[in-house]
């Protein structure tokens with residue numbers, strides 16, 4: 001409860017799906033919400049691959065959180081990296097450019113999400129960026145378009161081949177979408193743009209240690225996705241575990257123990273996630289367990305053992321095998337808000353958190369997607385239209401929806417890419433940030449000691 005000098009204080013960590021939707025769900029309540037996040041935007045991660053391949057601009061998928069919440073009078077947005085949570089003192093410590101602030105809470109909602117996992121091989125990140133942030137997507141855009149530019153200048157065939165071979169690691173939805181879009185870029189968008197090279201000859205290789213494409217969609221849809229990718233010219237190599245990555249290539253190991261090297265400058269890592277390290281700190285203080293991906297084992301009502309005032313939602317939680325998808329975070333955030341409302345009103349709490357599975361979808365190329373809704377599985381054009389509609393609904397803001405629709409028309413009805421700008425900063429920023437030291441690289445992956453596994457089989 002609040003006290004005579006202040007209303008009930010809710011602190012929310014993270015401006016992703018869990019953080020933003022829980023804050024919005026509290027808009028009519030007699031509480032003061034402080035949302036603390038290390039980026040000033042709400043990121044729509046499912047469309048990051050479209051930023052990386054020049055279809056959308058970063059602004060379209062990352063509206064300013066401050067702007068989104070501008071009319072919500074009981075919410076305050078604070079930019080900062082949360083460095084500590086003290087469950088006894090009920091405070092959150094956060095840092096912004098060296099300025100440290102301690103914010104007290106009555107109820108805490110932790111929605112800090114997950115980062116990329118390299119299964120204990122963090123050194124791979126330098127040569128095979130993941131896809132978790134706007135920085136990642138812009139860096140990849142620079143690397144993808146930059147590879148074609150360098151290939152145009154290459155003097156030896158081997159160099160051209162290396163530059164025109166793109167490897168995507170991880171055949172889950174992100175890897176499939178990425179491989180499909182690089183293929184469309186090479187075979188459709190760029191086909192007339194160069195004079196020395198022929199972009200249509202670019203090789204796109206999709207690798208996974210697991211035996212199937214889109215494992216979570218089942219064999220039937222996975223098989224269809226694989227056939228569609230192969231028809232588009234993507235080489236799908238399954239049962240191939242990545243054992244080394246360097247500036248000019250990638251080494252894979254096959255089930256029979258043999259190894260081979262693929263010469264490739266541009267590699268994309270779309271395999272594996274590990275939960276925010278804040279989960280480990282909460283686990284230490286509350287005695288909750290942590291799974292192999294660093295996700296915290298919450299109680300049925302999404303709270304921590306012995307701490308009903310602390311909710312954890314979204315990608316950070318391990319509960320009844322719930323998947324790391326946007327709907328789990330959105331529904332978890334809304335559930336936490338409802339529990340807070342009931343507690344303040346002194347009414348009966350809601351029962352355990354029940355996730356309503358609204359289905360899953362992945363695009364493969366323009367006009368082609370796979371979808372699984374309840375027991376119904378379908379693929380092709382209808383699935384693609386459904387994918388477009390669902391993603392449009394969840395993009396925040398009317399303005400962003402309109403421009404996204406426009407850019408999709410340019411890319412899917414025509415063959416253009418509206419966002420082909422690449423700057424030096426995009427390509428070299430990661431190295432520059434690394435040179436500044438760990439303190440200034442909050443978005444780079446931090447993998448827990450024990451290896452994470454998201455079911456892709458990599459690791």
Ligand SMILES: Cc1cc2nc3c(=O)[nH]c(=O)nc-3n(C[C@H](O)[C@H](O)[C@H](O)COP(=O)(O)OP(=O)(O)OC[C@H]3O[C@@H](n4cnc5c(N)ncnc54)[C@H](O)[C@@H]3O)c2cc1C
Nearest residue numbers: 014015016017018038046082112113314315324325326329
């Ligand atoms: C490339 C990609 C494609 C995806 N495609 C799909 C899809 O098609 N469909 C689907 O349902 N799901 C998809 N997902 C998964 C989905 O995006 C996540 O499940 C969802 O974003 C989880 O929401 P969250 O709120 O838990 O975390 P996030 O959305 O990741 O938000 C975490 C927030 O916490 C902040 N944060 C983290 N650490 C700190 C800290 N220490 N201090 C302050 N702030 C911090 C971050 O800046 C961010 O604002 C995809 C994910 C990726 C990466």
